[in-house]
Amino acid sequence: MILLSCLQLAQAADDTAAASAATVAQPQATAQHAWAMYGAPKYPADFRHFAYANPDAPKGGTLRRSAMGTFDSLNSFISKGTPAAASTLLYDTLMVHSQDETSSIYGLIAQTITVPPERTWVEFGINPKARFQDGQPITAADVKFSFETLINKGSPLYAVYYHDVTAVDIKDPLTIRFTFRDGNNRELPLILGQLPIFPAHYWQDKDFAAANLTVPVGSGAYTVEKIIPGRTIVYKRLDNYWAKDLPSRKGIDNFDHLSYDYYRDGDVALEAFKAGEFDLRQENSASRWVTRYDIPAVHDGQILKLSIPDHNPSGMQGYIYNTRRELFQNIKVREALAYAYDFEWANKNLSYGGLTRTRSYFMNSEMESTGTPSADELSLLEPLKDEIPARVFSEQYNPPQTDGSGNIRPQLRQALRILREGGWEIHGNRLLSDKTGEQMRFELLIYSDPGMERTVLPYIRNLRRLGIDVEIRRVDVTQFINRLRSFDFDMTVAVIPMSNSPGNELRDYFNSANANVPDSSNLAGISNPAVDTLVEKIINAPSKEMFVAACQALDRVLLWNFYLVPQFTIPDTHIAVWDKFGRPSTLPLYSPGIDTWWAKSAEHAASSQGNP
Missing domain, CATH: 3.40.190.10 (Periplasmic binding protein-like II)
Known part of the structure; x- marks a missing residue:
């Protein structure tokens, strides 16, 4: 048994009274x-x-x-x-x-x-x-x-x-x-x-x-x-x-x-x-939506085509680099290969103009970064300036654009300029490493589907024009899921979804701690202290304003690190349904x-x- 002195008892009573007063006040x-x-x-x-x-x-x-x-x-x-x-x-x-x-x-x-x-x-x-x-x-x-x-x-x-x-x-x-x-x-x-x-x-x-x-x-x-x-x-x-x-x-x-x-x-x-x-079929192909429903059942109203406005963030669909691979740890390589993707031609010729180019991880929301950083964003970004690309502060990210004609020689020349800065040079018709003399080569993993193949083949052709030995690896859906779970790919096509209130799931998508955890959603293998910091700023934002600013700041840092080649989104939800x-x-x-x-x-x- 412990005996308390009178002084201790008095102090305990004072503490209890203070705690009670605090409870009443809150x-x-x-x-x-x-x-x-x-x-x-x-x-x-x-x-x-x-x-x-x-x-x-x-x-x-x-x-x-x-x-x-x-x-x-x-x-x-x-x-x-x-x-x-x-x-x-x-x-x-x-x-x-x-x-x-x-x-x-x-x-x-x-x-x-x-x-x-x-x-x-x-x-x-x-x-x-x-x-x-x-x-x-x-x-x-x-x-x-x-x-x-x-x-x-x-x-x-x-x-x-x-x-x-x-x-x-x-x-x-x-x-x-x-x-x-x-x-x-x-x-x-x-x-x-x-x-x-x-x-x-x-x-x-x-x-x-x-x-x-x-x-x-x-x-x-x-x-x-x-x-x-x-x-x-x-x-x-x-x-x-x-x-x-x-x-x-x-x-x-x-x-x-x-x-x-x-x-x-x-x-x-x-x-x-x-x-x-x-x-009921939710159609995710813009070309099929335009061309493949011209049938009597649609004309006579037996099948309804519904286009429902989508007010959710569209997330990011893209060609994702696996930065666990040595080749894609080179930021110059990641930046350069985006110039081989001719979205404008593909949208016009394959999708009948039904697509919108993705420009943000938080596209179609107030969390999307635009212009140059705001004061609230700068308060988050400036302490990280030694860890993030300088262009985060001075430029809005925009993916490379073409005129839609299919002639992308200016873009391919720009890609080669960037690749030279990264230690690669064209010799004959092959892109070779300055260090090893080996040709750049990698594999694009997709699940077997004709619609997917039609989308990726023009990009593959343009990459080969750069002298890259790139091949498509087609697998069934189960193999595709298992290979993503184990990060067994060089490049793949995937969607990083976003909600209207992103938070803890961003750790799974982007944090260093999950870069090598099998079955995590960090497909790109992002291991970046600045990204980690900004994810925590989003999760712990003290107000709606700072939450939005933190999302915009993270968006800029992800975009300027070129972890993927942005593809596209469909602005509306397309549903075909029997009446x-x-x-x-x-x-x-x-x-x-x-x-x-x-x-x-x-x-x-x-x-x-x-x-x-």
């Missing part, structure tokens, strides 16, 4: 129905449904879609196997994003969220009605299990994504708290609201990290009804789904069945769609809203039964 954290990263959520606590959802949408019918390649797993959260299309439907998350706000979440499995003013933790109150698909209640223990399972057995992305969480505590059976490293990461409550919830009782005697087609017990509105391995997967909506009448789910998930048939060729898939083998479906009159701002559609056959069935 704003108290209160449980809310929703949370927004900046500002306030759009929908109040008593909202009935999202504005873009029809609460009276009939349930029923089937939506048939296509997928590319094959599949051998129902687990999209691990680094093994090729997951089936839409397999994330099996699981609900703690909370759900609204599709007409950039960074707000609303109750789903969790009916409340509590974030203190200092943002050092977040607490979720689980809806006591929440159930897994086998009827077992969802508890705080399941939430903790889900978090720890993703950290320990999931893709490396999750350890990066949840890096700033230091503790997970079950406060009571329906309340869980996540404690943060500090209060600087404003996005963490949003990120944890996206946590998919797995049933601990189901997985206790099973290996979560194994890729297989065993149908698990989920927490979402759909389960798997039918599998033809590698060819077809059909999901069935559960009639007893506990959350179907929640405001965040009302008018959503209206189809009884969702079916995905697999194709190995985009052109074959298109012909199958036109033959009525499936119902079998009803749609709400209000579109969500940041999504095509397909999950709010319904089958007209269900509409007719409901009408015949006297239902709304």
